[in-house]
Amino acid sequence: MIRIPIRLANQRAYIWDVDDLAKIRSEHRLCGLLVGTLPHLSQQNVFLGLPSQLTPEEATLLVEKEYAVFVDDANAYPELSQSQFQHWNAEQQEYIKRQQAMLETENSKSPELAQLATSEAAIQKRKERELKRQQKAIELRKLQEAEGDGATDAELFQPLPISSGDAAPSSNRPTTPAAPVQYNICITTSSSSLNWYSPDSCTYSTIEAAQEAGIWDFPSNLQDRARYGVFTDLWEQGYFLGGGIRFGGDYLVYPGDPLRYHSHFCATVIESPTHTINPMEIVAHGRLGTATKKTHLFCGWDDEKKTVSYLSIEWSGFG
Numbered sequence: 001m002i003r004i005p006i007r008l009a010n011q012r013a014y015i016w017d018v019d020d021l022a023k024i025r026s027e028h029r030l031c032g033l034l035v036g037t038l039p040h041l042s043q044q045n046v047f048l049g050l051p052s053q054l055t056p057e058e059a060t061l062l063v064e065k066e067y068a069v070f071v072d073d074a075n076a077y078p079e080l081s082q083s084q085f086q087h088w089n090a091e092q093q094e095y096i097k098r099q100q101a102m103l104e105t106e107n108s109k110s111p112e113l114a115q116l117a118t119s120e121a122a123i124q125k126r127k128e129r130e131l132k133r134q135q136k137a138i139e140l141r142k143l144q145e146a147e148g149d150g151a152t153d154a155e156l157f158q159p160l161p162i163s164s165g166d167a168a169p170s171s172n173r174p175t176t177p178a179a180p181v182q183y184n185i186c187i188t189t190s191s192s193s194l195n196w197y198s199p200d201s202c203t204y205s206t207i208e209a210a211q212e213a214g215i216w217d218f219p220s221n222l223q224d225r226a227r228y229g230v231f232t233d234l235w236e237q238g239y240f241l242g243g244g245i246r247f248g249g250d251y252l253v254y255p256g257d258p259l260r261y262h263s264h265f266c267a268t269v270i271e272s273p274t275h276t277i278n279p280m281e282i283v284a285h286g287r288l289g290t291a292t293k294k295t296h297l298f299c300g301w302d303d304e305k306k307t308v309s310y311l312s313i314e315w316s317g318f319g
Helices: 018-026 056-064 082-109 111-149 207-212 222-236 279-291
Strands: 004-009 012-015 033-036 049-054 068-072 240-243 251-254 265-270 295-302 307-313
Touching: 004 018, 004 056, 012 018, 012 056, 018 049, 049 056, 056 068, 056 207, 056 222, 222 240, 222 251, 222 265, 222 295, 222 307, 265 279, 279 295, 279 307
Parallel strands: 004 068, 265 295
Antiparallel strands: 004 012, 012 049, 033 049, 240 251, 251 265, 295 307
8 A cells, every 4th residue: 555645844744645635535534724825816715725734643643554654855855966957947948938838829819809908908097097196186276276266065076077188987988898818827736746856765654763853743742642642532433523723622523524514522632530620611611512513522531541531511401
């Protein structure tokens, strides 16, 4: 089985290949979070583009279950040789020439449209801006003169005549409908296809090896072990998991893919079986969970036995 490469940068795990992302979602019930953007849509609110950033729990689970490997991406690109640089530079120049040829072909198919985009539209905007400036200047001058002459409001705000040299109002100007233009833009999302890309010496198949190399430090303390233990236990029961900070917990627990199901539980990780829970926390989580149509889970982690215990809280009325 070919393992999925998880590329690490600054202790963060990324999936750059869309097929790998589809595989971990459909086969391994892990979603990640798309953090990139699509061209010309830099502020999308729902769906972003590649790469997908995995949580520390997701990345660690994939490597421990032998579904993926860690790749130290920063060190997978050694310094290229002079011949490799010349070859890469030649490819870039050839790519630029192809793009220019495509643009010239599009302009040759519709020269009037290209001329309209570069000349008429710009002239139109300049004329409209100049007309507005002239209108404001004349109104200001008439207002200043009226303060001394005592002119009435009707005289001040009469419509101004437009001379033959001025641009016609945009509402009366005939417009030419613009034909739709399609552009083909090729964007390479990954640089792993470069000739000098060499991940073999920077690939780690175990968490211990990645930690020894200094590229991964999760889990590093009791809190990390508790979070990972709870995450793994719920995942092994068949659930999908997502971030739960919006609902006051650590995880949202879904019965299926989050694109199709609402979460049933909001889980909070308790680091120790002897950890004290304040009564106000129980009330707050219980009421918040009920208000958002979820059951809140307190997930207690026993670091010695490596087991998880669950306590569900749901607000009910008694008569």
